[in-house]
Amino acid sequence: MSVVDVVSPRVIEQGQKAWSTVKEQCEKINKPATGQSIGHCTPTHDCKLAMDYAIEDAAMNDTVAKSTQRLLALLIYFPKGAVIGDSPTLVIPIHIEGTAKIGQINIDTNHYYEVRSRTILEVPEESKVSAIVLSW
Structure with missing residues (x-):
C-alpha cells in the first residue's frame, strides 16, 4: 500500500496546537504563485x-531516524494535483477547507499519513489543505 493513514491522539492534538500558531500566516495565502498548486509558510516549533x-x-521511523537529509515544510495545497511521495513522506493535515485525497484515501485532520511511494494529493476546486510535511 502506497499510503497508510495513522491515528495518533498526541500527533493530532499537537497538530491542532500547531494550526493555532500558523493559522494567520496560512490564511493570508489565498492562492499559490502563478503556475503552482502549493504555497509555503514557515513551520513553527509546534x-x-x-x-x-x-x-x-x-x-x-527506523528509516526516518537513520536519515540525515530531512525536509520539514508547512505547505498549503490548492486545487489541482500535487505529486508527493517521490521519497518517503509524512503528511499531517492541520486544516482542510473542503475535501482532499492522497491516492485513494480521503484525508482528514484526525489522521496523519505515511506516503511510501509516488502518488497524487488531489485537492478539488474550492478546497485547500494546510499540512506539515516531512520528506527524506
Missing part, C-alpha cells in the same frame, strides 16, 4: 513537535 511525535509513532 509544527516541528507534531512531526517529531509522528516520527516516533510512524511504522517507518
